[in-house]
Amino acid sequence: MVLKFLDSDVNMDDYIKPKAYDLQDICRRITTGEGWVVLEGMFSSQDIEMAKERIFAGKLTNQGSFNNPDDRHNNYDGLKWGLLSRGKIFSKMAAHPTIMEVSCKLLGNKCRLSSLAANTVLPGMKGQQPHLDYPYYRHLWPESEDCMNLPPTHLLALQIVTLLTDFKPENGSTAIVPGSHINPKHPDNPEEFFSKAIQLTAKAGDVIMFAGPIQHCAMANNTSQIRCGILQHMVPLYITPFEDITYKVEPENEVIRQLLAVDNPHPILKYQRNNSKRGSIASGEDMDIKDIELGR
Template identity: 30%
Template sequence: MLKIRSALDSEMLDRVEHDLREDGFHIIENVITTEEADEARQAVWKLVEEDIANGHDHSYGDGKIRRVWAIVGKAPIFRRFIQHPTVVAVWKRMLGEDVIASTFTANIVGPGAPAGGWHIDYPYWAMQAPFPSGSLTGQTVWMLDDFTVENGATACIPGSHKTLRRPELGEAEGLEMAVATAPKGSIMFTNGAIWHQSRPNLTEAPRVGLLGMYNRSVIYPQEDMPRQLTDAELAGESDTLKQLLGRNIPFRDPDHGQNWHRTDIGFRQV
């Protein structure tokens, strides 16, 4: 059974928000136990084997970095992780009460993998600079192994989200980077516009991470989230999960004397 720690108090949320705005990332250690991380890691590994058996080779980085797409419907533990109270508390603070999930995948940086390549995340890579300031989207890096300097941990260029543009080819090389090293069970939250990459894995063991992206609800998700769970599968699930999958979003009909307004806490009819 997943033991969920209480969501963050407001002082902690203030700190996370400050770091996400200024540096572009914040790590919280031991959000889940090592047992929970191991259970999720095993579930990822089963999906990797299924993908390979089914001929779905979602690999890049000389074939040494492997992605498993659309995991939320593929094992019960991922349904719980995507709506983890700590994660939801952070993204509600940064992206609005009506935050939605954009994509939830596993990323396995295998032994000998090269660096992943400096980039920004969706929807920024689909947009032209200058990007709007503030946060449109946030990345959640779940560490299912200890992340170390040697094994392909995620690295960020601090403050690079403030450039409001993508890195030019080669531009990020040589800039000072922060490598997200933390024990298994930790989470790094990032601003989706931060320049980042997975580091080379110089070890003999794969480094397993989950990547959960969340959007402001006015941005179309990267994956087809609403259809990853059927109505029957969702029936007994929480309103939070339904919201994250975009199942509880009312049609934004401005007629009939009604008006939609962006408020501090979401997108509401007033």
């Protein structure tokens, strides 16, 4: 497939500020409010077209293996991973100043990118299972009823969806249970989830943000058109990213360096075993602990 746009066509300086932007109100709505917000008109039609042609240049599939029950909601075709290595347009989208400002306010100034993938719900495709996003996966938490009883301002993840097509109920727009992030619980009862869920509606170029622990899922696409969005998963610096996003990626600028946590010094090698056994505590050289105990 011959691409219409090259990386050189991406303008990293023509970002659009969303309509009626209020940082404090957005953060309140995501944390102690309903848990989600739509930011209108953040990307131009050309940005959207550049992203779409690269996503649809190859086969859409569920790439990667999933080894735990919490990943089962991903087991269907329509996902494309590793977007930062697929074109400069995805670096532009991930580094939008508004996305960075909200993420830093909610997750810390040194928050990082955990995953950047495309999720396409093809015509006739069924929806996902209701779920919570990483790192709120069940297998990562103790098995107790109140194990995720954290204040809603203590977010471990922020999900950002950049819409490449319109999202509407007919084509499988995201369904969420408003307020379910306040006291996070896994949606084990699908009937209860769908009785409380609403489907979000927004336009191509808009951005949807929602709290990581909110109950949600992609719904079935009952139209003849695709429904596609970029899923940008942001976490605090101390959370291990969901996806290995550094593969074949060169940081474009300081914002991308932050997103990739290039300058994060951790983990630090604090102890290195000296196998020579010739060192001494007095000289500051390392010794095997068995040698110290035996007085060697």
